[in-house]
Amino acid sequence: MNPWDPVPYSVTPAAQVLARCVASGVSAQRDLDAVPRDTNVFSPRLIVAEQVADLKRQFDVKNLEMELLKLEKESADVTHSFFLSQRFAALQQFTSHLQEVLREQASLRQRLMKPLCLQNLPIEANLHRYVVELIGMVMDLIENMESKVKITRSFPSLGPTMTSLDNAVAQLLTQVAEVEELAGQVLQWKDLQHHMFTTNNQTST
Numbered sequence: 001m002n003p004w005d006p007v008p009y010s011v012t013p014a015a016q017v018l019a020r021c022v023a024s025g026v027s028a029q030r031d032l033d034a035v036p037r038d039t040n041v042f043s044p045r046l047i048v049a050e051q052v053a054d055l056k057r058q059f060d061v062k063n064l065e066m067e068l069l070k071l072e073k074e075s076a077d078v079t080h081s082f083f084l085s086q087r088f089a090a091l092q093q094f095t096s097h098l099q100e101v102l103r104e105q106a107s108l109r110q111r112l113m114k115p116l117c118l119q120n121l122p123i124e125a126n127l128h129r130y131v132v133e134l135i136g137m138v139m140d141l142i143e144n145m146e147s148k149v150k151i152t153r154s155f156p157s158l159g160p161t162m163t164s165l166d167n168a169v170a171q172l173l174t175q176v177a178e179v180e181e182l183a184g185q186v187l188q189w190k191d192l193q194h195h196m197f198t199t200n201n202q203t204s205t
Helices: 013-024 029-034 044-074 081-103 105-113 125-143 145-153 158-204
Strands: none
Touching: 081 105, 125 145
16 A cells, blocks of 8 residues: 555645654745645646657657558568468469379370371460461361362453553543643634624724
8 A cells, every 4th residue: 555645544644744844843834835736846848848758759659660560561472371371372283283293294204205297286385376376277278279269260351451441541532632622722713702892893983
């Protein structure tokens, strides 16, 4: 039990000690009365400084927590159980594949020792789908080769067509020349009519 706790006493032990000091003359009653009764006996600046220091400690704690969170985020792929479970699953799948390869080691070795001639083509894996498309096109060409050759041979010859086109162009040029000659005659007739009209007007005046 704290002897300075005022709860179980009507007169606190501190008050008894102070009363003895006053009775013995060690301290005066006026000195005790001069002590401020307010709980804030310290300077306001000291209180503000203490509050600032407390806030700084809290800020440091928050910074430390933030750094820990950043570190946890950066190392989550090697420490977090979610990412570790994914890596473990991938590792198990790879291990099972290796086990299957080891079990089929003899048959794989025999297949690799067989010659490739007249059996398959050594084509890179990333080109397989293009080869499949190309083989489909080649098969279609082979199947329809005869019909396509017949269609090509049935096309009309371009020689007579070009001759007809040249004749049409020559006729068109001839007609253009005739139209130009006719237009010249019309202009001459128009000038003649204008000259005759002007002469008649001058004679009548």
